[in-house]
Amino acid sequence: MDIAELLPPDRVLVGIQAEDWEDAVRKIGRVLVDTQVVEERYIEGMINTCKELGPYIVIAPGLAIPHGRPEDGVLEPCLAVGLLEPPIPFGNEENDPVRVMIALGATDAVQHVEALRQIAETLSDEEKFNSLKDATSKNQVLDILWSASKTDDQG
Amino acid sequence: MKILAVCGMGLGSSMILRMQVEKAAKALGVDAKVELADISTARALAPSADIIVTSKDLATRLGEVKAKIVTINNYMDVKEMTEKLREAISS
Numbered sequence: 747m748d749i750a751e752l753l754p755p756d757r758v759l760v761g762i763q764a765e766d767w768e769d770a771v772r773k774i775g776r777v778l779v780d781t782q783v784v785e786e787r788y789i790e791g792m793i794n795t796c797k798e799l800g801p802y803i804v805i806a807p808g809l810a811i812p813h814g815r816p817e818d819g820v821l822e823p824c825l826a827v828g829l830l831e832p833p834i835p836f837g838n839e840e841n842d843p844v845r846v847m848i849a850l851g852a853t854d855a856v857q858h859v860e861a862l863r864q865i866a867e868t869l870s871d872e873e874k875f876n877s878l879k880d881a882t883s884k885n886q887v888l889d890i891l892w893s894a895s896k897t898d899d900q901g
Numbered sequence: 902m903k904i905l906a907v908c909g910m911g912l913g914s915s916m917i918l919r920m921q922v923e924k925a926a927k928a929l930g931v932d933a934k935v936e937l938a939d940i941s942t943a944r945a946l947a948p949s950a951d952i953i954v955t956s957k958d959l960a961t962r963l964g965e966v967k968a969k970i971v972t973i974n975n976y977m978d979v980k981e982m983t984e985k986l987r988e989a990i991s992s
Contacts, residue, residue: 795909795910798909799909799910799940799958799959800958800959801958802908802909802914802956802958802959803909803913803914805914805917805956805975805976805977806974806975806976806977806978807974807975809977811913811914813910813912813913815910815912816912838958840957840974840975841974841975850912850913852912852913855911855912855937858912859916862913862916862917862920863916863920865917866917866920866921866976866977867920869977870921870977870978870979875977
């Protein structure tokens, strides 16, 4: 599935203020719950994953990809993006603090792969990655992350 | 050459790792077969791999394996991946 399908405008949140990483994950998880693509319990699923496995979800400087397991209550493949203001440490020495959260809900190991490939393609471009970290509006975030989209209805 | 990309659940970051490993291998002219694993199945799959690519966090959970372990800090940086893979292949 395409990035534009998995990440509609109502799942982009800028200016998130959080007390700590758990609060940050709860706030982006809330966006997935409110748009009815995951069950309420998925939020705890994401937090538990991070506690069990450590801050490996911070996969690049300033970027975390919180996610749980498909069986934690994912209703359809989905993404949500949140920008933390100010950035919050997640406990990852090399890559803290986290500015951008890309929360993922997967129903299997297949359907979200194309969207992840598009994200990796976009953010491998350092200039685009930096623009995402500097973004202050929903439209800026969508312009950047949809830039690898294959659909015609961008922007 | 067989490369294993390892993440916590085999859903998110290992998918991104695989894409970047494939790009790096291509740049190095290496014929690489990249497989995905989550941390719980990685140990079982490790004996057949030449190189394991993962994060520093998860590398400490792999225990002792025969394969060379490459740890990546920035999954979006193909240059870091390419340099570390080159080093692992030539050592």
